[in-house]
Amino acid sequence: MATAASVGLALLITLAMFLVLGAPIAVGVGLSSIVGMFMILPLEQGLLTAGQRMFTGMNSFSLLAIPFFVLAGVIMNNGGIAQRLINCAKVLSGRLPGSLAHTNIVANMLFGSISGSAVAAAAAMGSTMTDQQEKAGYKREFSAAVNIASAPTGMLIPPSNLMIVYSLASGGTSIAALFLGGYLPGVIWGLGCMIVAFFIAKKLGYKSEGKITWKVKFRYIWEAIPSLLLIVIVIGGILVGFFTATEGSAVAVVYSLLLSFIYRTVKIKDLPQILLESTKITCVVSFLIGISSIMSWVMSFTNIPALIAELLTSLTDSKIIILLIINVLLLIVGCFMDPTPAVLIFAPILLPIVTQLGIHPVHFGIIMVLNLSIGTITPPVGPVLFVGTKVAKLKLESVIKPLMPFFAVVIIVLIATTYIPEISMLIPKLAGLVK
Structure with missing residues (x-):
């Protein structure tokens, strides 16, 4: 049988090779995992084990929450929710310099947390807000940078599919505790983007939207309350114990569907297309989970995690340095x-x-x-980066420079979250979910 070092090297080289060749990430991970599998097991046994690992990796009750949250997000993305949340965000940020940029950020935080998708938030808000900002005299590159930088906040502010996946991979970490742990980092990320946008808006002379009458404010908030209640119902229900995270995801589907019917933005004839879109997204996620399970098994079988742990601890015994190395790696x-x-x-x-x-x-x-959310807005793969530039109708290179100040503040948020545990642990502790 091949040594752990040779298997690890083969996994790394083949994965890098497939990524360089432009293969889809699932294909690269799958083929490199099979290479590693065949290095430690005979062909027939390796194929059988690979199939078993894929099935075992996807055979989890907790993972049922993902297709339901995906479906709820797609329904809301098609259900006229975006404009109502944008109007609500205007109430919260309309008096600040560069108010439309702040509106974009707040709306991304709200919509991202409801839909659970940074890509959906970037597409929905970018397609609406970029043109509005351009008409108000904002540079299109700045508007796109604001949208891209703030869209991933929805990956931290629950419900978050990525946290459900982490719960599975970590051996059953409380999903409710993870959900609550993401609130402060997600909000701080959004506030950091607003600070950057504030100073840039002051420098470039972008004005506020002006005074909004109390009557209009009340109407905007009233129209947004039903959408915002989804967060209260799902997260509140999970915390109180009315239902599990998986059952909560099903509640989110029913609620978002009823809401869209009430708004008359989704009709019965639209459901097949919505279900098809949700199925496509869910299949991609499920396939990635199954394929990644093969690689995880190969690494575990060859004791690679223990070797990496030994290597890191041999370099230093400093908690600060090890966390820094892990952050850079991620x-x-x-x-x-x-x-x-x-x-x-x-x-x-x-x-x-x-x-x-x-x-x-x-x-x-x-x-x-938080680390991997940053990865969604960084080249060469970043899906939010590409979607954000696409909806803004800009070239990728034109957005990188305006994004740099936002990158800087997000890295500061990462460092603070890493070295100040209370940022992520305070709310779960107050809720009694962790000690």
Whole structure:
């Protein structure tokens, strides 16, 4: 049987080769995993084990929450929710310089948390807000940068599919605790983007929207309340114990569907297309989970996680330095890999290391999700970056420079979340979900 070092090297080289060749990430992970599998098992046994691992990886009750949350997000994305949330965000940020940029950020935080998708938030808000900002005299590149930088906040503010995946990969970390742990980092990320937008708006002379009458404010908030109640119902129901996260996702589907029917923005004839779109997204996520399970098994079988842990601890025994190394590693991984397989592959490797340092699995889960959320807005793979530039009708290179100040503040948020555990642990502790 091949040594752990040779298997690990083969996995790394073949995965890098497939990524360079432009293969889809699931194909690259799957083929490199099979290469590693055949290095340690005979052909027939390797194929059988690979199939079993794929089935086992996807055979989890908790994962049923993902297709339901995806479906709820697609329904809301088609159900006229975006404009109502934008109007609500205007009430909250309309008096600030560059108010339309702040409206975009707040709306992304609201819509991203409801839909659970950074890509959906970037597409929905970007297609609406970019043109509005251009008419008000904003540079289109700045508007796109604001939208792209703030869209991933929805990956941290619950409900978050990535946190459900981390719960599975980490061996059952409380989904409710992870959901609550993401609130403060997600909100701080959004506030950080607003601070950057404020100073840029002051420099470029972007004005506020002007005074909104109380009558209009009341109407905007009233129209948005039914959409915002989804968060209260789902997260509140999970915390109180009315239902599990999986059952809560089903409640989200029913509620979002009823809401869209009431708004008359979704009709019965639209449902087949909505279900098809949701199925496509769910199939991609499920396939990534199954394929990543093969790689996780190969690494576990060859004891690669223990070797990596031994290597890291041999370099230094400093908790600060090890966390810094892990953050750099995850930031690099996020540049090239989709967040879902990245969590499935690296959570089992890195979690034993950090737990030895006394870091709670919930805290590390938020660190991991935050790192990989940053990866969605960084080249060369970043899906939010590409969707944001596409809806703004701009070239990628024109947006990178305006994004740099936002990158800087997001990295500061990452450092603070990493080294100040209370940012991610305060609310779960207050809720009694962690000690």
